[in-house]
Amino acid sequence: MPTTVSILSNITDFVVNEGHGVKGLSEMGLQTLPKQYIQPIEERITPTTVILDDQIPVIDMYNWDNETKLIGEKICNAAEKWGFFQIINHDISLDVLESVKEATYTFFRQPAEEKNKYSKENSSSNNVRYGTSFTPKAEKALEWKDYLSLFYVSDEEAAALWPSALREEALDFLKNSEIVIKKLLEALMKGLNVKEIDQTKESLLMGSKRINVNYYPKCPNPELTVGVGRHSDVSTLTILLQDNIGGLYVKKLDSETWVHVPPINGALVINIGDALQIMSNGRYKSIEHRVMANGSNNRISVPIFVNPKPSDVIGPLAEVLENGEEPIYKQVLYSDYVKHFFRKAHDGKDTVDFAKIK
Ligand SMILES: COc1cc(/C=C/C(=O)SCCNC(=O)CCNC(=O)[C@H](O)C(C)(C)COP(=O)(O)OP(=O)(O)OC[C@H]2O[C@@H](n3cnc4c(N)ncnc43)[C@H](O)[C@@H]2OP(=O)(O)O)ccc1O
Ligand SMILES: O=C(O)CCC(=O)C(=O)O
Numbered sequence: 417m418p419t420t421v422s423i424l425s426n427i428t429d430f431v432v433n434e435g436h437g438v439k440g441l442s443e444m445g446l447q448t449l450p451k452q453y454i455q456p457i458e459e460r461i462t463p464t465t466v467i468l469d470d471q472i473p474v475i476d477m478y479n480w481d482n483e484t485k486l487i488g489e490k491i492c493n494a495a496e497k498w499g500f501f502q503i504i505n506h507d508i509s510l511d512v513l514e515s516v517k518e519a520t521y522t523f524f525r526q527p528a529e530e531k532n533k534y535s536k537e538n539s540s541s542n543n544v545r546y547g548t549s550f551t552p553k554a555e556k557a558l559e560w561k562d563y564l565s566l567f568y569v570s571d572e573e574a575a576a577l578w579p580s581a582l583r584e585e586a587l588d589f590l591k592n593s594e595i596v597i598k599k600l601l602e603a604l605m606k607g608l609n610v611k612e613i614d615q616t617k618e619s620l621l622m623g624s625k626r627i628n629v630n631y632y633p634k635c636p637n638p639e640l641t642v643g644v645g646r647h648s649d650v651s652t653l654t655i656l657l658q659d660n661i662g663g664l665y666v667k668k669l670d671s672e673t674w675v676h677v678p679p680i681n682g683a684l685v686i687n688i689g690d691a692l693q694i695m696s697n698g699r700y701k702s703i704e705h706r707v708m709a710n711g712s713n714n715r716i717s718v719p720i721f722v723n724p725k726p727s728d729v730i731g732p733l734a735e736v737l738e739n740g741e742e743p744i745y746k747q748v749l750y751s752d753y754v755k756h757f758f759r760k761a762h763d764g765k766d767t768v769d770f771a772k773i774k
């Protein structure tokens with residue numbers, strides 16, 4: 417049985433290689449944050465940069481069938497001004513949402529040896545990955561988060577490869593989100609002058625999906641570290657289910673200030689990702705966000721990343737450039753873009769420079 421002292425002398429082994437994660441560290445009852453997790457001051461979330469008198473829009477989807485245009489305009493406005501919004505009355509049942517949250521706990525409660533079967537080193541597939549922080553090998557300071565990441569290929573592959581602790585519940589959330597994803601994309605495309613989402617567009621906008629489950633355990637000295645560092649998602653859009661703890665912060669456009677995303681029971685947080693920022697030639701904003709660690713509670717979240725297919729080439733859509741607008745992004749192979757994102761530590765909005773016309 418390793419002692420606390422021996423674990424602390426080799427944090428990376430215990431947390432990363434043996435698969436105990438930060439959950440394992442947290443459950444040892446640490447009083448002080450290990451030095452590996454101490455973030456530089458400029459990366460910590462401090463009250464001085466958080467504003468309380470503004471928040472991301474909350475959009476009610478209840479009357480979608482009768483008010484498609486009005487609700488669609490609110491969605492496009494939010495995508496341009498905030499890049500983030502919450503939706504309520506979206507038609508995914510509370511049961512589905514509660515079940516996937518519970519299953520997330522079921523997965524993370526398992527022993528480290530069980531979860532570590534899905535680590536990068538041990539997983540039988542690149543499409544299923546359990547890990548901690550973001551990309552520990554490339555990070556100067558680690559992030560206080562464990563995750564399981566599941567790339568959806570087919571129900572058959574999920575049945576064969578996804579952990580049974582959450583397979584059904586994750587698939588249910590994915591399947592039930594399909595209708596609202598299509599509504600959101602339909603509205604966003606109308607705002608870009610795209611009349612119809614044909615097969616090519618469907619692949620570009622939602623050709624692949626990844627569902628992550630994130631676990632942020634209670635943290636000693638939460639003010640010195642982060643749950644997730646500043647980043648924008650590389651998706652087309654992300655649908656995020658969060659629990660009632662809070663801690664997600666979003667950067668306000670064209671400012672150095674941040675707003676908190678308050679948990680609303682039954683709501684989903686939607687954000688525009690880099691792929692849609694690029695396709696819209698910068699009209700829709702893929703906004704930086706980050707997660708604060710929490711000193712009193714464990715927190716979980718479940719994002720679904722709706723993406724182009726890895727083999728798609730993305731760039732500003734022809735419909736957006738029709739009026740003579742100059743493209744600010746070039747055409748890039750989506751899998752190259754994602755690999756670039758995953759190979760470096762979180763660095764705010766720098767990923768999108770990969771696609772910028774210099
Ligand atoms: C984990 O914490 C996160 C995650 C995020 C995610 C935000 C998103 O927006 S995810 C949306 C991602 N898009 C897709 O999944 C699109 C489709 N997928 C692909 O194109 C490919 O699966 C691939 C991701 C490009 C992987 O390609 P492949 O060639 O098969 O694999 P590798 O060469 O091994 O991967 C390249 C490089 O990335 C690392 N990596 C791969 N997958 C993940 C993953 N799920 N999580 C973390 N890291 C991953 C892999 O280790 C490789 O790095 P090396 O250093 O080993 O070369 C947002 C915020 C978070 O905190
Ligand atoms: O946990 C959250 O609230 C956000 C997580 C996130 O930004 C991500 O996984 O990309």
Ligand SMILES: [Fe+2]
Binds near residue numbers: 647648649705
């Ligand atoms: Fe994110």
